[in-house]
Amino acid sequence: MTRLGAVFRPQLPPERLRAVARAADDAGLEELWLWEDCFREGGIATAAAALAWTERVRVGVGLLPVPLRNAALTAMEAASLHRMFPGRASLVLGHGVQDWMAQVGVRAASPLTLLGEHLDALRALLRGERLTVRGRYVTLDDVGLDWPPGETAAAAVLAGATGPRTLRLSGARADGTLLTSATTPDGVRRARQLIDEGRREAGRTEPHPVVVYLLAATGPDAEARLRAELAAEGQESVPDLGVAGDAAAVAGAVRRLVEAGADTVVLQPTGDEPDPEGFVRFTAEEVRPLVP
Structure with missing residues (x-):
């Protein structure tokens, strides 16, 4: 089954996170994703708080630069x-901007x-x-965790990737891949091909989930807000x-996106989304029933 999530964007002040996380949990949202964008909010601190404030929603950090x-x-x-x-918890590593x-x-x-070195060590x-x-x-001298996750959790480590070399690296050395909201369905297909190339070269056969952000807007001014954000990112002419x-x-x-190869789609509101709590409820209560 396709998993569905939503993003709490760090353009919002940290004190807004609690209300959004609780709205997501109460609405039955499957995944809430956070960003560690410079120089806004730390990914681990916000993830720990969101997890503590909720009971069931899965919390992802996409991504940690x-x-x-330090890998340790x-x-x-x-x-x-x-x-x-x-x-x-879902953690994604990446190059950073x-x-x-x-x-x-x-x-x-x-x-x-x-x-690659950080992924291998982690x-x-x-x-x-x-x-x-x-x-x-990465330099480590006889380093081991006193409290590794062991059998208590599925501690998969994903990689954020866009370019061909990073996508192949993710297939070879990560447990899954996160794609940005600049990824079209055709882009997901190309990414899957490159990820699979890396997996084959590394001899990996286990499942490799692909998570994709989808920029989304709803409400009376949805089209205008979406177009403004795409224009600000220089992507207004990109189809689909x-x-x-x-x-x-x-x-x-x-x-x-799912038909193109995505396993999880995470709805990314525009930076000026007027109702973040309403957006996560919209995702869970209105969109989720329409997605297989």
Whole structure:
């Protein structure tokens, strides 16, 4: 079955998260996704708070920029979330926006190498392994977690990817892939092909879920808000990108992404969404029944 979620955008102040998370939980939303955008809100802090305020909704962080993080610290924080909230946390690693990484002095000469090393280390540590690593970016000396997730949770580690090399890397070295809202149905198909190339090269045969953000707007001014956001991102001329309209229109766009290869579709409201609580209720109560 297709999983459906919604994004709490960090353009909202952190104190709004509690009401949105509780609205999502009460409405039966399956997944609530958070961002660690510079220089707004930290992904782990907001995820822990959202999980503590709710009972059932799964909380994803898409994504954690690895240049900002030590692999051991990422593992410690991820393991804590997985043990405290079994089966309810999803974490995604990514390159981060390179201009932002440069602003804080951590831009890597080879973002692909850094992401691959961080993925390998994090996945091994969460499995309970002890590591000694001398990589280009990740260095660990006999490091193991005292409290790995073990059998208490499915501690999958996803990668955020857009370019061909990163998509292949995700297929080879991550447990799933997150695609941005700039991904059309055709883009999902191409991404699946590249991910599968990486999986074959690495000899991986287990399922590899693909999560896709879908920019969506509803309400009287939905079309105008959607077009304004696409224009601000320089994407107004891209066909089949984003959706504005009622639940039937949004569900149709979700289905097109699923038919292209998405396993989970996460509705991303516009940055000026006037009713974030209403948006998560709309996703859960109106769109969800129309999606298989």
